[in-house]
Amino acid sequence: MIIELGHFALILAFAVAIAQTVVPLIGAHYRWSGWMAVAGPAATVQVLLVGFAFAALTYAFVTSDFSLKLVVLNSHTDKPMLYKISGVWGNHEGSLLLWVLILALFGAAAAWFGGQLPDTLRARVLGIQASVGVAFYAFILFTSNPFTRLVNPPFNGEDLNPLLQDPGLAFHPPFLYLGYVGLSMAFSFAVAALLEGRVDAAWGRWVRPWTLAAWLFLTIGIALGSWWAYYELGWGGFWFWDPVENASFMPWLIAAALLHSAIVVEKREALKAWTILLAILAFGFSLIGTFIVRSGVLTSVHAFANDPERGVFILMILGVFTGGALLLYAVRAPVMQAKGVFGVVSRESALVINNLLLAVSCFVVFIGTIWPLVAELMFDRKLSVGPPFFNAAFTPFVIALGALVPLGSILPWKRGTGRVVRTMLPALVLALAVAGLVWAMQTGSSLGGPLGAALGVWLVVGSTVDLLTRTGRGDWRSRLGRLTRLPGADWGKALAHGGLGITIFGVAGLTAWQQEAIEVLDIGDSMTLGRYEVVLEDVSRVEGPNYLATVARMHVYEGGRDIGTLLPEKRVYPVAQMPTTEAGIDNGFTRDVYAVIGDPQQGGGWAVRVYIKPFANWIWGGAIIMALGGIVSLTDRRYRVAAGARKPVAGGVPAE
Numbered sequence: 001m002i003i004e005l006g007h008f009a010l011i012l013a014f015a016v017a018i019a020q021t022v023v024p025l026i027g028a029h030y031r032w033s034g035w036m037a038v039a040g041p042a043a044t045v046q047v048l049l050v051g052f053a054f055a056a057l058t059y060a061f062v063t064s065d066f067s068l069k070l071v072v073l074n075s076h077t078d079k080p081m082l083y084k085i086s087g088v089w090g091n092h093e094g095s096l097l098l099w100v101l102i103l104a105l106f107g108a109a110a111a112w113f114g115g116q117l118p119d120t121l122r123a124r125v126l127g128i129q130a131s132v133g134v135a136f137y138a139f140i141l142f143t144s145n146p147f148t149r150l151v152n153p154p155f156n157g158e159d160l161n162p163l164l165q166d167p168g169l170a171f172h173p174p175f176l177y178l179g180y181v182g183l184s185m186a187f188s189f190a191v192a193a194l195l196e197g198r199v200d201a202a203w204g205r206w207v208r209p210w211t212l213a214a215w216l217f218l219t220i221g222i223a224l225g226s227w228w229a230y231y232e233l234g235w236g237g238f239w240f241w242d243p244v245e246n247a248s249f250m251p252w253l254i255a256a257a258l259l260h261s262a263i264v265v266e267k268r269e270a271l272k273a274w275t276i277l278l279a280i281l282a283f284g285f286s287l288i289g290t291f292i293v294r295s296g297v298l299t300s301v302h303a304f305a306n307d308p309e310r311g312v313f314i315l316m317i318l319g320v321f322t323g324g325a326l327l328l329y330a331v332r333a334p335v336m337q338a339k340g341v342f343g344v345v346s347r348e349s350a351l352v353i354n355n356l357l358l359a360v361s362c363f364v365v366f367i368g369t370i371w372p373l374v375a376e377l378m379f380d381r382k383l384s385v386g387p388p389f390f391n392a393a394f395t396p397f398v399i400a401l402g403a404l405v406p407l408g409s410i411l412p413w414k415r416g417t418g419r420v421v422r423t424m425l426p427a428l429v430l431a432l433a434v435a436g437l438v439w440a441m442q443t444g445s446s447l448g449g450p451l452g453a454a455l456g457v458w459l460v461v462g463s464t465v466d467l468l469t470r471t472g473r474g475d476w477r478s479r480l481g482r483l484t485r486l487p488g489a490d491w492g493k494a495l496a497h498g499g500l501g502i503t504i505f506g507v508a509g510l511t512a513w514q515q516e517a518i519e520v521l522d523i524g525d526s527m528t529l530g531r532y533e534v535v536l537e538d539v540s541r542v543e544g545p546n547y548l549a550t551v552a553r554m555h556v557y558e559g560g561r562d563i564g565t566l567l568p569e570k571r572v573y574p575v576a577q578m579p580t581t582e583a584g585i586d587n588g589f590t591r592d593v594y595a596v597i598g599d600p601q602q603g604g605g606w607a608v609r610v611y612i613k614p615f616a617n618w619i620w621g622g623a624i625i626m627a628l629g630g631i632v633s634l635t636d637r638r639y640r641v642a643a644g645a646r647k648p649v650a651g652g653v654p655a656e
Helices: 002-030 039-062 069-074 081-086 092-113 119-143 167-196 201-232 243-268 272-295 308-335 347-379 387-410 419-423 425-441 448-469 476-484 488-513 616-634
Strands: 515-521 526-529 532-543 548-558 561-566 569-573 578-582 584-587 591-600 606-614
Touching (some): 002 119, 039 069, 039 119, 069 092, 092 119, 092 167, 119 167, 119 308, 167 201, 167 243, 167 272, 167 308, 201 272, 201 578, 201 616, 243 272, 243 347, 272 308, 272 347, 387 419, 387 448, 387 488, 419 425, 425 448, 448 476, 448 488, 488 606, 515 526, 526 606, 532 591, 532 606, 548 584, 548 606, 561 584, 569 591
Antiparallel strands (some): 515 606, 526 532, 548 561, 548 569, 569 578, 591 606
């Protein structure tokens, strides 16, 4: 009965979304206040209905209701409760239901907290947001219904994909969807602004917190996915330029550009048309990511579906919303006249360069991701584009961006001077000194390590200098007092930029100085890698809740001192008939000792692979700091109060 009620609630949510799309948009066009007022209550009703539908599906997974086809395909009675719950979104149909739940939640949040928006803009934003929901409700109900019943239910299910039975992957999709779908709010604001014919400083301030929230969730989701790949897949890597990884990375890059561009709109009322375009493209790349994950046109280890027919439906959604928005942009963008005038050396110019670097780097990733598909369709050639291309093509943009960020942050608006260079001179000297020290200490000739160290120090110290310059003059005690009273946005910016520097240093250090060895060891044998010795003490068979595992126990010694125990595993899930690898890792502040147990060898012994991974945890530590910066920025009171909000005049909304 609960399942049927959930299905009915989903159908009702579809109907409410249609009403929320049509009525407020018509009302905004004719300035009918009663029709515009429908948007808020409709958004609330919609989120309650789809929330109930999602709760009903979760109930089916928790109780192992095998009369539901989706539960049979993605669950099992022996599966731990965490993975029964995560199984709700660990599949195509359930993840789409989570998608529309988050979409409705963002729309409802705009209704609840958007009271200071002009009535017409608020109605249009909520109507456009609901129209995206209409498309995805139709997609779910007509092609991907999660509530399909079975006439003859089996006694047990087929289990969830073992790769998804992991804490990192349990929380990775929800955070990514919060980011993907969060960008729909920026899209809705952009299209609403095009319909209104006005983009001003107040609009920039309204759109920034939504974009910041989406970027924050994407940061957390990408970091969780990278961390999972590092310890779960057994390859020892944190990023493989997989199509699904790229699908989340491209919206992150465009969202970062949009976030910086919206600052220029808010502060200087410049870059209006460009900011609108970025908002459209950001959500467009989210839809492209959805298409990549679900269509099966590109191969990935963690794609959700391989159904080209469903992919065509998503392609239609992408064409209607992104294509329609771009067409509207082509018609209305000329009225988005910029007011602010700025010099070549100014913060505005730095942010323009920042945007170009981010946008072009996203385009590079996009071309590398879809090129195998283009080559097969147009040239009938099967090829793959791997890390060598992405590393060579993407790295120069990261270097340029890292070099620019501290200077751009400290430049004044409108026109800058050479004083900025003198202010940042200590950070530059320290960065160059660290690069020289690293170059002298390393035994190889790789430039990546010193360059990454220099960029990391430059970003971290530059962010610190930027904060200190905002405290004015005077003695250190008074300046420190003023430092604690700086706005949350200033602290958030410094944390985000500093976190980026830490991540860049972690990536460069791990890439440049990683060590690796593979040997066949018998029980009691040891292998040496650098200053570490790893001894294989024992190999045993362990039975988990829904898997069988071969677990190795290894001791790690440094200079004869026992510093830790590693427990790498090879698991086999009998129901899914699929093996997985669990790395054994001894985490340290400056390095990880990383071990993987392989198969038993015919001549006796076990294949053992050991890595020394310098500064691996700095990658995710930097991502955490970046996300913390986003959270701190969202606490800024200026994001909660739409300063400068103006109600539309009775005769219409003036175009700029």
